[in-house]
Amino acid sequence: PPTLLWLRHDLRLADNPALHAAADGPVLPVYILDDAAAGRWAPGGAHRWWLHHSLAALAAALERAGAPLLLLRGEAATLIPRLAAATGARTVQAGRLYAPWARARDEAVAKALEAEGRTLALHNSGLLVEPERIRTQQGKPYAVYTPFSRAVMALGDPPPPIPAPGRLKGVKHPCQGEKLAGLGLLPRQPDWAAAFPEYWTPGEDGAGARLRDFVDGIAEGYDRARDFPGEDGTSRLSPHLHWGEISPRQAWHAAGGIGDTTARQTFRKELVWREFAHHVLWHNPALPEQPLRAEYAKFPYQPDPALLRAWQRGQTGYPIVDAGMRQLWRHGWMHNRVRMIVGSLLVKHLLQPWWDGAAWFWDTLVDGDLANNSLNWQWIAGSGVDAAPYFRIYNPIMQGEKFDAGGQYVREFVPELAKLPDRWLHRPWEAPAEVLRGAGVALGRTYPNPVVDHEAGRARALAALRSLKGVE
Numbered sequence: 001p002p003t004l005l006w007l008r009h010d011l012r013l014a015d016n017p018a019l020h021a022a023a024d025g026p027v028l029p030v031y032i033l034d035d036a037a038a039g040r041w042a043p044g045g046a047h048r049w050w051l052h053h054s055l056a057a058l059a060a061a062l063e064r065a066g067a068p069l070l071l072l073r074g075e076a077a078t079l080i081p082r083l084a085a086a087t088g089a090r091t092v093q094a095g096r097l098y099a100p101w102a103r104a105r106d107e108a109v110a111k112a113l114e115a116e117g118r119t120l121a122l123h124n125s126g127l128l129v130e131p132e133r134i135r136t137q138q139g140k141p142y143a144v145y146t147p148f149s150r151a152v153m154a155l156g157d158p159p160p161p162i163p164a165p166g167r168l169k170g171v172k173h174p175c176q177g178e179k180l181a182g183l184g185l186l187p188r189q190p191d192w193a194a195a196f197p198e199y200w201t202p203g204e205d206g207a208g209a210r211l212r213d214f215v216d217g218i219a220e221g222y223d224r225a226r227d228f229p230g231e232d233g234t235s236r237l238s239p240h241l242h243w244g245e246i247s248p249r250q251a252w253h254a255a256g257g258i259g260d261t262t263a264r265q266t267f268r269k270e271l272v273w274r275e276f277a278h279h280v281l282w283h284n285p286a287l288p289e290q291p292l293r294a295e296y297a298k299f300p301y302q303p304d305p306a307l308l309r310a311w312q313r314g315q316t317g318y319p320i321v322d323a324g325m326r327q328l329w330r331h332g333w334m335h336n337r338v339r340m341i342v343g344s345l346l347v348k349h350l351l352q353p354w355w356d357g358a359a360w361f362w363d364t365l366v367d368g369d370l371a372n373n374s375l376n377w378q379w380i381a382g383s384g385v386d387a388a389p390y391f392r393i394y395n396p397i398m399q400g401e402k403f404d405a406g407g408q409y410v411r412e413f414v415p416e417l418a419k420l421p422d423r424w425l426h427r428p429w430e431a432p433a434e435v436l437r438g439a440g441v442a443l444g445r446t447y448p449n450p451v452v453d454h455e456a457g458r459a460r461a462l463a464a465l466r467s468l469k470g471v472e
């Protein structure tokens, strides 16, 4: 009988321990679109676009290797045991998942399989270090990044990646699968993903090419360039890592080829942030839904659909924020520094709940990731472990002037301000009337006035913070 290879967030052939374990005999690779089990954490819109193309690439690669992919839609907790029974598979091989809903599903699948004498074998395919593996000296999970990072670094290099298997021995599919197009993952009208392909190549080959481009060139100076959103200065591997088109072990080892040692170290530390997010989520399954610092449950947010909409559409009147939100819409991705600036404006100046921001990111990001998104939003909101102190409020004007001084980023994504001189680009409301006129900007008409005055927003956020007891 074949081994079932249940692919989830490890959509690759190389360095795939579950595939490696399944590859010595006949193998049936299967992917199941299971929105019901994921519930509100089913992939968002941009995510689904990515998944469509990633599955197309994976199916082609598996076909070439000799074991065509079976695509199904429905409840995996029922379908996997049924497939195992239909094929007589004794073992189901899969990569581990860390989201609470996926853990519950794996437990149910394992139990159903065991009842029939079969096994679900889970492998670490997505992390450098499994969440249980490291603990503080007191035997507790880590709650602070720096000591966590030190502990991960002290382990040294992770095991080297496993090469892709050679020829696989496929089997006849026991049932008819779905056609990829039938899964309906692509946007209907309007096609908001029209610009995505200029920017992204989902799939293992695209991930490998991006990793090489990064290591061979972009990474030089990463330590500095990664803060400037107008530069192509970061790896842009986040969606590839999220879907497991490359593993963090591959990224880690490839980073050994970065000549600039500071850049290599900084990049690896970013990979460790991803590890930290998964560690925290594993030990705190409520991370996506509840503030980890209990006192923040009473934070006096003031939900306002009009303000939320202005933020979502990139119409806040703060150019760096609007550029970020429009980059997100156009490319399904936003530069990390700008994610922090837009997040801070939403949660602090506008007093909108962090989970509304996280939900918008979830729907629009191609790299939307439950661990990374939740951890980072709670970090911005001040309610997470090891969070930014709440009183640290990003100033969207100064941030723009510091990190987009030449205005490349704002000019690309907010073209209606493109002709403003640098001096006024991040504060158009202060520009003299003739400068605005000369640049074709009519505030309130071609571009909004700020939705909130920076100083007033900041003062209101600090007052809201003071209303919480026990928060310094």
Ligand code: FAD
Pocket (backbone or CB within 6 Å): 226, 234, 235, 236, 237, 238, 239, 241, 242, 267, 270, 271, 272, 273, 274, 275, 277, 334, 335, 336, 337, 339, 340, 343, 361, 365, 367, 368, 369, 370, 372, 373, 374, 376, 377, 380
């Ligand atoms: P690089 O700078 O090249 O970093 C390499 C890799 O390290 C990234 O691909 C990513 O996997 C990891 N990494 C880098 N920074 C972080 C971080 N702060 N936290 C966790 N992992 C990190 N990242 C996601 O992958 N998915 C999300 O849903 C997500 N939501 C975010 C929400 C907010 C409010 C903020 C502030 C950050 C969020 N991030 C998220 C983290 C970070 O912005 C992205 O991982 C990064 O911008 C991806 O670009 P890159 O691959 O070029 O990063």
